[in-house]
Amino acid sequence: MKVKIHTLFQYLLETVDAQPEAIVGFSLAESPRxxxxxxxxxxxxxxxxxxxxxxxxxxxxxxxxxxxxxxxxxxxxxxxxxxxxxxxxxxxxxxxxxxxxxxxxxxxxxxxxxxxxxxxxxxxxxxxxxxxxxxxxxxxxxxxxxxxxxxxxxxxxxxxxxxxxxxxxxxxxxxxxxxxxxxxxxxxxxxxxxxxxxxxxxxxxxxxxxxxxxxxxxxxxxxxxxxxxxxxxxxxxxxxxxxxxxxxxxxxxxxxxxxxxxxxxxxERYAPAMDKARAEGSANLARMNDWVAAQEGLGWVAPRAGLIGLGRLLDDVDSDAFARFLLADPYRTFLLPGSSYDQPQHIRLGVGGGKAANLDDGLARLSRALRDYPKAGG
CATH class of the missing domain: 3.40.640.10 (Type I PLP-dependent aspartate aminotransferase-like (Major domain))
Incomplete structure (x- = not known):
């Protein structure tokens, strides 16, 4: 039995040395120390x-x-x-x-x-x-x-x-x-x-x-x-x-x-930890919903549960090409392309990470990249 690499893991391996300055797509709650x-x-x-x-x-x-x-x-x-x-x-x-x-x-x-x-x-x-x-x-x-x-x-x-x-x-x-x-x-x-x-x-x-x-x-x-x-x-x-x-x-x-x-x-630990994760996740989700609504090149169905969802890139933008564009200068921001989940016109958006995720910075960089990305026929 030979296991072949999946697109998701392949992208992670290929970008592990990219050293992004921001991440949009945290998939877990803020990690304790x-x-x-x-x-x-x-x-x-x-x-x-x-x-x-x-x-x-x-x-x-x-x-x-x-x-x-x-x-x-x-x-x-x-x-x-x-x-x-x-x-x-x-x-x-x-x-x-x-x-x-x-x-x-x-x-x-x-x-x-x-x-x-x-x-x-x-x-x-x-x-x-x-x-x-x-x-x-x-x-x-x-x-x-x-x-x-x-x-x-x-x-x-x-x-x-x-x-x-x-x-x-x-x-x-x-x-x-x-x-x-x-x-x-x-x-x-x-x-x-x-x-x-x-x-x-x-x-x-x-x-x-x-x-x-x-x-x-x-x-x-x-x-x-x-x-x-x-x-x-x-x-x-x-x-x-x-x-x-x-x-x-x-x-x-x-x-x-x-x-x-x-x-x-x-x-005695689990209940407050879950309350914190839900409060921070809910707050970040509200910010994400407002942010997506303000973007001309993006739409999404907000997650009903969990810390991630799929944003749909408009204008036939390929998610792999866009993710690499976003990772390069001057944006230096990491996210997973939707091809990792057989959704090549989507990107994974995350609301995890708590306050440490600095979501606003990542979203600001992503907004700029959406505006700057070359449009088909442009």
């Missing part, structure tokens, strides 16, 4: 593994269930702590999918599932979200796409990268679609908890026997560098298979990631 956790860290902590549970610190697993609303619905045995949601997704994709299987994915969506599926010789069926419909997942097309050969449905909720949000009723219908053919259903919830116009949706692991919830502390809590996430599934065999695969990859979790994540998810 290590000093904020020092009082709760034991200086005698062994830097060996946790010595208690191969599937993760028991206290951390309990917090994972609590924040997802799964306490009493799922058990700690249903939780596996992983190196971020990316590893959680990877473990599921690698263990469930075999050559000749079929997977149904959304587009735009998080590209990881498609990358792995292609490498494994899996048949991929895409269900397209349309901007004209507010990026909502078309459930009628999902129903048509799922067949008796479908092994796995891979979705994100809130959607990454559009910020669309599926509610309980939509998820119940998706469960019915999956159950009709016995398919597994994975819902990546890395942006859960950052909803702007509705309540947090229920986690799929609590709704379906073959439901898999993945998440992490990376986005809403800004703790991306901990590389600590999880998968939750009531199927004991899937959890065991994931543990076995992880044993032959990362093997065990890093103890510092587990311990700091456990501290961050304690109720």
């Amino acid at each position: 290590l000093g904020e956790f020092l009082d709760d860290l034991d200086p005698d902590l062994s830097l060996d593994w946790n010595n208690r549970d191969f599937s993760g610190l028991p206290e951390l697993k309990a917090h994972v269930l609590a924040q997802a609303g799964l306490t009493g619905i799922c058990t700690p045995a249903d939780v596996l702590v992983t190196a971020g949601a990316a590893e959680a997704n990877y473990l599921v994709l690698m263990q469930l999918l075999q050559d000749g299987d079929e997977i149904v994915v959304e587009t735009p969506g998080w590209p990881q599932a498609e990358v792995i599926a292609k490498a494994k010789g899996v048949q991929i069926t895409r269900v397209t979200r349309q901007e004209a419909q507010g990026w909502a997942l078309p459930l009628d097309r999902l129903r048509d796409a799922v067949t008796d050969r479908t092994k796995l449905i891979f979705l994100t909720n809130p959607n990454n990268p559009t910020g669309d949000l599926m509610d309980r009723a939509a998820l119940e219908e998706i469960v019915e679609i999956a159950d009709r053919v016995g398919a597994w259903l994975l819902v990546d919830e890395v942006y859960a908890g950052l909803e702007w116009d509705g309540p947090r949706a229920p986690s799929i692991a609590g709704m379906y026997a073959r439901g898999i919830t993945t998440g992490s502390v990376s986005k809403a809590l800004g703790l991306q560098g901990l590389r600590t996430g999880w998968l939750v599934c009531p199927d004991a065999e899937l959890i065991r298979d994931a543990v076995i695969l992880r044993e032959n990859a990362s093997e065990i979790m890093n103890i510092m990631g587990e311990v700091i994540a456990e501290i961050a998810l304690r109720p």
